[in-house]
Amino acid sequence: MTTQRTARLTALLALPVALALSGAAAAPATAEDKAYQINLEQLNDSQGKGTAMLSLNGNQLTVKIESEGLVPGQPHAQHIHGSTDGHDFQCPDASADTDGDGIINNTEATVHYGDINISLTTDGDTGPDSGLAVDRMPKADAQGKLSYERTIPVSQDVVDHIKDLHVVQHGIDPNGNNKYDFGAGKSELDPKLPQEATAPAVCGVVEGAAVGSIPVGGVETGGATAESNEVPWALAGAGGLAFAAIAGALVLNRRRRATASVERSGRSAA
Known part of the structure; x- marks a missing residue:
């Protein structure tokens, strides 16, 4: 039962991201000025x-x-x-x-x-x-x-x-x-x-330098340690949303497994 609930939660969390990603894929590309x-x-x-x-x-x-x-x-x-x-x-x-x-x-x-x-x-x-x-x-x-x-x-x-x-x-x-x-x-x-x-x-x-261009190099976002449950929300866009949802699902899944393990240990001790 615990495994089924975790799977349902993971699917529910992933659904909005899947919709966002499909919407982004369907949106026509527009050339920037x-x-x-x-x-x-x-x-x-x-x-x-x-x-x-x-x-x-x-x-x-x-x-x-x-x-x-x-x-x-x-x-x-x-x-x-x-x-x-x-x-x-x-x-x-x-x-x-x-x-x-x-x-x-x-x-x-x-x-x-x-x-x-x-x-x-x-x-x-x-x-x-x-x-x-x-x-x-x-x-x-x-x-x-x-x-x-x-x-x-x-x-x-x-x-x-x-x-x-x-x-x-x-x-x-x-x-x-x-x-x-x-x-x-x-x-x-x-x-x-x-x-x-x-x-x-x-x-x-006209020198040819584009105005308002994105600076060379990525934005430094930092990150969480292996033991941290925090998601680096500075990761923007559909890819960042997907990462956040997957990370959240993994965290919940880890918590559910830990709870199930405690319950099994309790039953064994009884």
Whole structure:
């Protein structure tokens, strides 16, 4: 009778775990978002800086940018530059100013960070043709801070080469009057625009380090001694639940055997 009761208890304890395990097995696997952090660093002594986050969910790219030190109250053209065919582009340094005028213009910088792949507009088209769509680019606030977020459908080439792409924000103020003017001349991209409006202000390279990844190595959970009845509950997940249930059943079984042995000894002594 004691053996039958122990078997029933063991089965009852194992049932919820079996159900949990079967449920976990039946649940469809979902691909986690791939996320990348980009540190935006100044170009052209703009005093700008910031952080961009790129996250992929299938072919949906979510771009979040928080930057500061930009020209207050002015629109800032911003793009994802780079290559989807294996070319290695980087953000330029001061040596990119090949004409020696003291400003790295967009044409000089493109040699280093590549052509526009995606225009980070606030609405509408996001293709390269919208690269100078100033009316659809975000504006910095009165303190020169800019916040941006948008989810954009992208090609499989972008998904496959996301680590080869870079974020660039444009718009500088070398004469410090808090506006774009023609003090530095006309833009080489569009003579109707001042150079200040199209010259790059900050640039950041996708390094490829996933954000929020699980640290390398397991979590140290500790454990019970051979004589202990405690279960290390730090073992999480279905595997941990299974271990806990099995350990609990073994403990009860051990106790039942000990009780039965005492009862038999008592009857023998009588």
